[in-house]
Amino acid sequence: EAGVAQSPRYKIIEKRQSVAFWCNPISGHATLYWYQQILGQGPKLLIQFQNNGVVDDSQLPKDRFSAERLKGVDSTLKIQPAKLEDSAVYLCASSGQGVLVYEQFFGPGTRLTVL
Amino acid sequence: DAKTTQPPSMDCAEGRAANLPCNHSTISGNEYVYWYRQIHSQGPQYIIHGLKNNETNEMASLIITEDRKSSTLILPHATLRDTAVYYCIVRVYNTDKLIFGTGTRLQVFP
Numbered sequence: 001e002a003g004v005a006q007s008p009r010y011k012i013i014e015k016r017q018s019v020a021f022w023c024n025p026i027s028g029h030a031t032l033y034w035y036q037q038i039l040g041q042g043p044k045l046l047i048q049f050q051n052n053g054v055v056d057d058s059q060l061p062k063d064r065f066s067a068e069r070l071k072g073v074d075s076t077l078k079i080q081p082a083k084l085e086d087s088a089v090y091l092c093a094s095s096g097q098g099v100l101v102y103e104q105f106f107g108p109g110t111r112l113t114v115l
Numbered sequence: 116d117a118k119t120t121q122p123p124s125m126d127c128a129e130g131r132a133a134n135l136p137c138n139h140s141t142i143s144g145n146e147y148v149y150w151y152r153q154i155h156s157q158g159p160q161y162i163i164h165g166l167k168n169n170e171t172n173e174m175a176s177l178i179i180t181e182d183r184k185s186s187t188l189i190l191p192h193a194t195l196r197d198t199a200v201y202y203c204i205v206r207v208y209n210t211d212k213l214i215f216g217t218g219t220r221l222q223v224f225p
Contacts, residue, residue: 004158031211042202042215043159091158095211102211106158 002026004107006092012113018080021110025094033104034067034077035091043091049075082114118205124220133190135219137203140184148179148186149206152199159202193223
């Protein structure tokens with residue numbers, strides 16, 4: 001079974017530029033999550049989708065971050081404009097099938113560096 | 116905020132048991148203890164979870180104290196590939212919210 005796919009793996013941009021990350025969850029998983037992980041900290045949930053609807057975006061900085069999951073499958077997370085403090089790893093996870101229906105399976109992440 | 120307290124780092128010799136402690140003194144009756152780990156440059160990976168009985172799977176064992184205020188994750192024969200950050204998380208069963216703390220960085224040495 002294929003895992004959660006993310007691209008790109010690495011991205012370097014200058015502050016005030018825009019950037020987008022892509023995630024393809026495990027096939028059949030209805031729930032998709034985006035996390036931000038700053039160096040030395042645990043992941044922090046940014047947004048959660050159930051199919052193509054938003055369940056929780058309370059921690060998403062909506063003035064600069066946006067996310068969509070138009071067809072209930074893959075998803076994109078965008079930052080516009082980026083700030084220095086957005087340097088982090090952005091993790092995508094999905095859940096929704098089998099015995100461990102609530103367990104989240106994580107992708108490898110995208111490491112963003114903002115200069 | 117995370118409801119658990121873990122030591123920031125631990126060392127373990129290869130082949131020996133790694134015992135990772137976690138305090139969760141404010142755990143509620145319907146909350147489970149979950150463990151995830153994160154190997155360098157990878158996303159977190161589920162290891163095991165439990166309510167009040169000890170649990171074992173192919174990866175690890177989970178020992179929860181009788182008062183449920185603390186637990187220990189045991190890797191019975193640590194290998195170099197077990198070097199990772201281990202997160203102890205308290206979570207209501209059959210809910211999908213994960214609140215990560217800073218975890219314990221386990222270093223397994225030869």
